[in-house]
Amino acid sequence: MEKKKLTVWESACIITGYGVGGGVMSMPYLTERTGFAVSLVILAIALLASYVLHLMIADLAVKSDGGQIISCLSRFLFRGKGKMALTVLFFVLMALILCTNLAAYISGAGEILTELLPVPGIAAKLLFYVSAAAVVLFGLKAVGVSEKIAVAVIFILIGVLAVASLFAEHRAIALSGTSGRAALAYFGMAMFAMSAFFSIPQAVEGLGGEEGKIKKAVFLGLFNNFVLIIVISACALLASTEVTEVAMVGWSAGIGEWAQIVGGAFTVLAMLTTYWSISLALGSIVQEQTKLDTRVCWILATLPSLMLSLLPLGGFMEFMRLAGGLIAIVVAVMVVPAYRNARNEMSGSLAGRYGTTGVQALIILAYLLMGIGSVVTV
Numbered sequence: 001m002e003k004k005k006l007t008v009w010e011s012a013c014i015i016t017g018y019g020v021g022g023g024v025m026s027m028p029y030l031t032e033r034t035g036f037a038v039s040l041v042i043l044a045i046a047l048l049a050s051y052v053l054h055l056m057i058a059d060l061a062v063k064s065d066g067g068q069i070i071s072c073l074s075r076f077l078f079r080g081k082g083k084m085a086l087t088v089l090f091f092v093l094m095a096l097i098l099c100t101n102l103a104a105y106i107s108g109a110g111e112i113l114t115e116l117l118p119v120p121g122i123a124a125k126l127l128f129y130v131s132a133a134a135v136v137l138f139g140l141k142a143v144g145v146s147e148k149i150a151v152a153v154i155f156i157l158i159g160v161l162a163v164a165s166l167f168a169e170h171r172a173i174a175l176s177g178t179s180g181r182a183a184l185a186y187f188g189m190a191m192f193a194m195s196a197f198f199s200i201p202q203a204v205e206g207l208g209g210e211e212g213k214i215k216k217a218v219f220l221g222l223f224n225n226f227v228l229i230i231v232i233s234a235c236a237l238l239a240s241t242e243v244t245e246v247a248m249v250g251w252s253a254g255i256g257e258w259a260q261i262v263g264g265a266f267t268v269l270a271m272l273t274t275y276w277s278i279s280l281a282l283g284s285i286v287q288e289q290t291k292l293d294t295r296v297c298w299i300l301a302t303l304p305s306l307m308l309s310l311l312p313l314g315g316f317m318e319f320m321r322l323a324g325g326l327i328a329i330v331v332a333v334m335v336v337p338a339y340r341n342a343r344n345e346m347s348g349s350l351a352g353r354y355g356t357t358g359v360q361a362l363i364i365l366a367y368l369l370m371g372i373g374s375v376v377t378v
Contacts, residue, residue, distance in 0.1 A: 006206030008217045010144035013151040014277050015054075015196040015203060015221025020154065020228060021105050021274030023193025025267065027229045028236035028247040030189055033182035036173050036237065040230070042183060046190035047226050049366040052354045053331065054200055054218045056339040056363070059350040061204040062211070063342050068201045068285045069335070070094060076345070077338035091289050093330065095304075098198065098282040102305030105132075105271040105278075108246075110309070112271075116264045125309055128268070132275040133302040136283060137295070140206055143280050150273045151224065157266040162231055164255045165239035173237045181376050188373020191366065193229060194222050197331060198281035211350055279305070332367035336360050 006014075031039045060072035067075070070091050078086040106125050113124035135146050200218070207213045236243060236251040244250035252263030283301035287294060339351075340360055349355045 005208060006141065006144040006203070008207065008213050009220070010148050011203035011206050011213070011217035012220035012224065013147035013273075014144055014199050014206075014280075015218060016151050016224040017147045017273030018196035018199040018277035018281075019193050019222075019225050019274070020151075021108075021271040023189050023195075024225055024228050024232060025247045025270065026189050026245060027186075027193060028233045028240070028243050028251070029245045030182060030186040031233040032237055032243045033179055034186040036234070038183060039186055039233065042187050043190050043226065043229060045366075046187060046194060047222060049363055050191060050194040050222055051219060052351060052359060053335070053363050053367070054196065054222065055215065055351040056355060057197055057200045057335060058204055058214050058218060059355070060335070060339055060342055061201040062209050062214070062350065063346050066201065066205045066209065068281070068288050069198060070285055071288060073334055073338050076342040077334060087289075090334070091285070094198075094285060095282065097330070098278055098285075099304045099308055101278050102275055102282070102302070103308035105275045106305060106309035109268050109271040112264050112267050116261065116268075122310065125306070128272070129302070129306045132272055133279065133298070135276055136279045136302065137298050140202060140280065143276050144206060147273055147276060150269055154228075154266060154269055154273070157262055157269070158228065158231055161251065161255065161259060161262060161266070162235045164259060165235040165251075168239040168255050170238050171240070173234070184369065184373040185376040186373070188370045188376065190229070191370035192374060194225050196221060196277065197335070198285070199277045202277075202280060202284065215350065329368075329371050332364045332371065336364050
């Protein structure tokens with residue numbers, strides 16, 4: 001894979017693409033149960049916590065000379081005789097988490113494609129896999145440009161549906177909810193929808209480690225998803241015949257048949273962007289740890305997810321909950337302490353005043369709550 005510089009916006013779109021696929025589309029379902037006003041407050045907290053954590057990861061990547069998360073932890077967290085064993089264990093765990101994520105998007109996209117196209121489920125999954133994996137083969141710049149184009153199309157599609165929602169039959173939007181469980185589940189999914197942990201090293205690499213550009217890219221990448229969540233949630237609550245777990249189903253049904261096609265296209269495209277970001281990150285991690293040929297790493301990063309998606313292991317939401325819970329635990333237990341060590345060992349920090357001990361403790365708490373919220377049923 002040829003390594004070329006990314007623009008700030010391309011880097012931001014890689015970060016946006018990582019989270020836009022599953023969590024964003026699940027938010028209206030949880031918003032209805034939490035209450036719109038309460039959800040906005042929770043979402044703002046999730047954005048702030050996510051931004052600080054992603055700056056910490058970017059700081060680790062810069063201080064480890066552009067290393068992926070595993071090498072960052074190996075340098076700043078793992079110590080003593082067990083360092084190699086912990087590195088290998090973490091590598092296996094990360095591969096499992098990311099493959100589970102990728103399989104979720106293949107499964108989800110396959111379900112949507114069978115509704116849009118006259119193809120059976122297996123063929124739909126294969127079609128999505130080939131379309132998604134092919135872009136990643138050409139490397140970081142190809143993914144950055146593809147993400148930039150896809151994110152622009154996503155905003156256009158959502159804009160069309162948002163305008164159409166204004167002319168649909170309206171429902172009342174509840175401003176507050178009564179369930180603490182719903183609020184916790186909302187927080188967990190909000191954190192997951194703005195989680196792009198493993199795409200941060202790609203942004204750092206693509207921007208040449210320039211701190212000012214990295215900060216802008218991280219904020220813009222997360223803020224894109226923040227805006228999408230608000231717009232999708234408000235419009236889905238307003239115009240849906242029924243607010244469904246995958247928002248586009250009920251939302252497009254409330255607008256009209258044409259909107260189902262637009263909504264389906266958005267859903268598949270959102271999953272495609274996420275697959276690009278995650279598989280690019282996984283391929284980079286595999287190459288860093290194994291030193292294998294780039295094309296071999298590409299196969300190892302993408303093919304297992306296809307195989308996993310073909311097994312009867314549960315639906316789209318089950319995959320999302322499992323992956324979200326695992327990622328939360330890993331981040332809370334490992335990334336923040338690694339950042340703390342890096343801050344003590346090397347001068348300077350991308351997180352600045354947001355990286356103090358008190359904030360570190362709050363970030364750990366936030367991601368532990370994310371892990372709990374990701375498995376709460378409402």
